[in-house]
Amino acid sequence: MTAAWKAAGLTYNRFLAVSARAIRRSLKEDKRIVAERRATSELRFASWKNGKAGEPRDLNAANAAATAENASS
Amino acid sequence: MLSRAARPALRAAVAAPSRAAAGPNTAATYATLREIETRLKSIRNIEKITNTMKIVASTKLTRATRSMNDSRKYGQTSNEVFEAAETTAAEADEKKSLVIVCSSDKGLCGGIHSGMSRTIRRLFAEGENFDLVLIGEKSKAQLQRTNAKNIQLSFAGIGKDIPTFADAQAIADQIVNLPTEYTDVKILYNKFINATSYEPTFIEAFSEEAISQSPNISAFEVEDDALGNLREYSLANSLYWALAEGHACEQSARRNAMDNASKNAGEMIGKYQILYNRTRQAVITGELVEIITGATASADM
Numbered sequence: 001m002t003a004a005w006k007a008a009g010l011t012y013n014r015f016l017a018v019s020a021r022a023i024r025r026s027l028k029e030d031k032r033i034v035a036e037r038r039a040t041s042e043l044r045f046a047s048w049k050n051g052k053a054g055e056p057r058d059l060n061a062a063n064a065a066a067t068a069e070n071a072s073s
Numbered sequence: 074m075l076s077r078a079a080r081p082a083l084r085a086a087v088a089a090p091s092r093a094a095a096g097p098n099t100a101a102t103y104a105t106l107r108e109i110e111t112r113l114k115s116i117r118n119i120e121k122i123t124n125t126m127k128i129v130a131s132t133k134l135t136r137a138t139r140s141m142n143d144s145r146k147y148g149q150t151s152n153e154v155f156e157a158a159e160t161t162a163a164e165a166d167e168k169k170s171l172v173i174v175c176s177s178d179k180g181l182c183g184g185i186h187s188g189m190s191r192t193i194r195r196l197f198a199e200g201e202n203f204d205l206v207l208i209g210e211k212s213k214a215q216l217q218r219t220n221a222k223n224i225q226l227s228f229a230g231i232g233k234d235i236p237t238f239a240d241a242q243a244i245a246d247q248i249v250n251l252p253t254e255y256t257d258v259k260i261l262y263n264k265f266i267n268a269t270s271y272e273p274t275f276i277e278a279f280s281e282e283a284i285s286q287s288p289n290i291s292a293f294e295v296e297d298d299a300l301g302n303l304r305e306y307s308l309a310n311s312l313y314w315a316l317a318e319g320h321a322c323e324q325s326a327r328r329n330a331m332d333n334a335s336k337n338a339g340e341m342i343g344k345y346q347i348l349y350n351r352t353r354q355a356v357i358t359g360e361l362v363e364i365i366t367g368a369t370a371s372a373d374m
Contacts, residue, residue, distance in 0.1 A: 012302035013242040051221035
């Protein structure tokens with residue numbers, strides 16, 4: 001049996017991140033601000049081919065795109 | 074911005090003593106006096122900068138060590154499963170290894186980034202072959218010169234603040250999505266031994282086969298597809314651990330480096346102050362001699 005999130009193309013980490021975000025957002029105002037700071041991630045990444053760096057891309061956007069791709073396949 | 078500006082000045086200050094020492098004996102004493110003064114001023118400024126950076130690093134260090142201790146618990150707890158299952162790296166015929174190097178974007182913190190690059194280079198020199206995932210600009214800059222062919226992914230933007238679990242998850246996701254299947258994944262990070270010593274260390278992150286083939290896995294009752302999830306999650310956990318510990322090491326190393334820099338600058342200031350006073354005295358004496366000689370010469374007339 002596959003879970004619904006697996007069928008939607010999410011990886012387990014992605015699934016955890018989404019659920020963690022939902023929980024953070026449902027916190028009370030003062031606690032939420034502290035918690036949301038732990039959720040920020042401003043990473044950029046580049047994939048390399050044969051010793052050449054590709055275009056640097058935003059990591060979160062790329063992960064979202066990968067999710068969409070996995071879902072359709 | 075600050076570091077860029079400070080570096081040439083530092084270099085100039087280091088090169089200075091030999092030039093300035095020859096100064097007082099030359100004819101143009103006035104010029105050297107001014108030179109010494111400007112140099113003194115610039116060293117003072119550098120000392121101020123390094124001192125401030127040290128203080129900033131100290132305050133960041135306390136937060137970083139706290140997050141390191143927390144994350145260590147995360148990592149160790151997640152490894153408990155593998156210890157109980159006695160998991161070892163899979164013995165495959167064709168090994169395809171991946172090494173994740175956890176450094177950061179910022180420099181001015183002694184040799185902690187180059188320590189890791191050296192470990193990687195040594196492994197390559199010993200004939201091992203593996204692919205690289207680099208986290209942080211510093212390791213990228215150092216390793217792209219020698220091992221550009223092996224780099225698969227590089228991440229930037231880490232090290233501004235304490236690494237978050239969201240960072241680790243996003244990185245782990247991207248690594249899991251790599252097209253090649255790796256038989257074993259290792260994470261290289263700086264192990265925090267004490268405030269002055271760090272050691273590049275590996276954490277194993279196991280592949281799915283390795284987990285399912287481990288001798289004691291029957292102790293756990295799992296559904297088949299749960300193992301993949303466990304693998305992804307434990308990779309994120311280990312990454313988070315490595316990132317947080319690396320961050321703590323970096324801050325501590327930066328604090329030490331800046332402490333040393335301030336100390337050196339203080340020493341240099343002392344030396345230049347003495348030199349400055351002595352030269353000033355020589356100039357005054359010279360002037361006095363001139364005046365007296367002039368006075369006696371005109372009195373005789």
